[in-house]
Amino acid sequence: MKAAIQITGLTKVFGSKRALDGVDLIVEEGSIFGFLGPNGAGKTTTLRVLTGLARPTSGRVRILGRDVAGADDEVRQRIGFLPDVPGFYDWMTAREFLRFAGGLFGLTGSLLDERVAVLLDLAGLTDVSTRIGGFSRGMKQRLGVAQALVNAPKLLMLDEPTSALDPIGRKDVLDMLASLRGRTTVFFSTHILSDVERICDTVAILDAGKVVAHGPIDDLKARYGAQKVIVEVDEGAEWLAGEVGRAPWASTVTLTEDGAIEIAVSDARAARCGLPAIVASRGLALRRMEAGEVDLEDVFVELVGGGRS
Amino acid sequence: MNGFTAFVRKEATEILRTWRILVLPGILLFFAITGPVMARFTPEILKAVADMPAAAIKALIPDPTYLDSYGQWAKNLSQIGLFALIIVYGGIVSSERKSGTAVLVLTKPVSRSAFIAAKALVHAAFLTVIVTAGTLVTWGGTALTFGSAPVAPLLDSAFSWLVFALLFLSLMTLLSVALPSQAGAAGVGIGVYALLAIAGLSKTLTLYTPVGLSSAPSVLASGKHFALLWPVLSSVALSVALVAAAAWLFSRQEL
Structure with a gap:
């Protein structure tokens, strides 16, 4: 099994605070991986380093076999990302935003048309013609997952995709992620344990910047529970x-x-x-x-x- | 189409579909329409309200000509036009960081440099279009109001201001990368404007550096000569350097 994400000795220091303290993590291709931890454990910082938005203080991060250090276009071409609070251009419609996101990946013509249609359907936004500025939090989150899938990524990374959603919104987003099983590696952070139990096959638990457990859920239950x-x-x-x-x-x-x-x-x-x-x-x-x-x-x-x- | 062209298209569409299409074009159009009228009728308004004999007023304020109309345009551009530009573009980059849209774009195959370059290019084109349109309206209004409107002084004046405006667009792009607050960046931008105006006291700086462009629009609009070559060349070079510095700084920042 190949590793979609390989993190070795990752440390990130902000001033006197050690946000990540020697994180080691392997996410195998094809898994739905829950990155679990309490608030402030360092989950968002890890995702920011993985996506090239932040640089590690030390350590090595490889995504799909390539070092993220340069965070070049070739890596970004193959990943999808949803931040914890996605920011959209409020003046666009969902369809326009997905077309824009596809355009950033160089998609054009009928391929872009098809992708946008499928993703609007997946997000339940096909018949929504209002501008994103008028969307509910749940609609924005579903659009966020859809835009992260526009390039049919090999690796989808999501930061707290279900927090702040009501139960129906959570179910919608989890169903969207579960439907990707076997097609895309999904790596998502959360502090909601039931979400992880529901769709993940593997988890890592992060606490105070350190991975304190890592493995298939059943193994962890047997080992630590x-x-x-x-x-x-x-x-x-x-x-x-x-x-x-x-x-x-x-x-x-x-x-x-x-x-x-x-x-x-x-x-x-x-x-x-x-x-x-x-x-x-x-x-x-x-x-x-x-x-x-x-x-x-x-x-x-x-x-x-x-x-x- | 690649990421750069898609982002350029977004930036251009955003101008047309948000407040951006109203603010600077609105201000410039207002000045372009009212400038010639104000230039033509200000002396008569003064005559009507001043408690002085008409002859005394005529001695103080000579009959207006098309050059007064051009001067009005140049003055409005150099003051309120430039301040508006500085305020509007104080958030050209920071607003996208604050709203979170930059993160969604920059985790796709769009480099930080391409992000900055696209913004600078689109807004440079936008400024060029609205200054050209405003200048044409001023010219037409001047011709209608004064009967005669030789185009050369107006074109030279507007061109010199456009180069100055593009320099400030580049400066604001850099400041908006460096400072998270739109108001903070605008404050520094206005400070730079004030410094350039003070530096205009130096003849050497006026002749050979962008400092000259703070006074050139008014001088040219009055029909006098102003050697634009060095101020324009140095401004263009500085503009490119400022955008490059913005791209470099943005590439080093964590989002």
Whole structure:
């Protein structure tokens, strides 16, 4: 598998602030890659370096096999980019903007006509003839994704494409991105975990300018996610929760609204042996005991949650 | 079509479809239409309102000629026309950075130099067209108002101002790259204008440098001679250098 993006030892310093601190990252061709991190982690800075808008303080960045250092036209010819807040010429219509964007790539004639028609359809803007100045945030974001696709890029990079959108707008944009699977490498930054779980196959988690995890989502869940056990008893749940909380293998214990007890465990085997013993010691009736599913949020909190208030 | 020509087309269309088509053309057209009329009737208006015998006024203000009309055009261009240009073009680059449109364009195959060159070229052409049109209207208005309007002094005057205006367009392009604020760039631009006017006290600078073009339009419009060769050549060279400096600086900046 070839790398669409290869970042080695990337550092970016603004004054006394180290925005990126030795980032290493490989994004394989054909993947839908979620670049996850809390606000201020350095996601936008990474994308600005990748697109040649900013220069690295040190380190090496290669896109589609070429160094970005020169950020020459040949690299830009093959990428699509959507910034976090895309700026459009408000006096243009969506069709005019897509034709303009295509023109910047040298597209003309019937090829440009076809591309623009397909992308307007994809963005759901075919019948919209108002100027972009009157567009909603969601319409602008969909147009933003469409303009990033006008050159049929080998690599599409998007910065927080779904933030600030309502649920329907988010779904529209995620559907647009998911529809590209297998045709284009998609690399997008976000702090919205459910978006990543929904469409990405691979993720990297960035925190304070460093990549703290990197790999297929299932691998990360297996590697970093604290394992969970869910227990339900007929009565005495509160006593049981308190008792389990004192066990050495229980990291956190949560009593859910429906009366179940959700236990994050550090040693799954010890928990499986110890839990029934605690339940039996009080003569409680065990209704359910099962392994809970680890989601990306657990991984995220495990990796970047520590030290945050 | 490549990225450069697509961007040139955008820039030209933007002039036609936004406020840009109203401001400078509107100001120049207003001066072109009112200038000859004002030149012709100002003495009579003064006669009507001044509490002086007509003979005394006539002694103070001689009968106007077509040269007064040309002088009016040159004065309006050199003052309000140039100030308007400086203010309008204070944001020629920074406005695209502020609105985020520069990022969308410059992550496509358009180099920073091409971005700057396209803007400078299109707006130089735009200025040339509106100054030419305004000058033709002034000439027609002068002919109608005064009956006679020899074209040479007006053309020389307008040409010298156009070269001066293009120099300021180049300067504002550089300032708009260097400064994020349109008002800040315009302030510096007006400061440069004031410095050039002061430098005009030096005869050597007036004869051989762009400084000469701050006074040349009025001198030429009055029918007097002004040696334009060196001021024009040095202004053109400086304009090219300023645009090149803007492109160089823009290429080094992070967006």
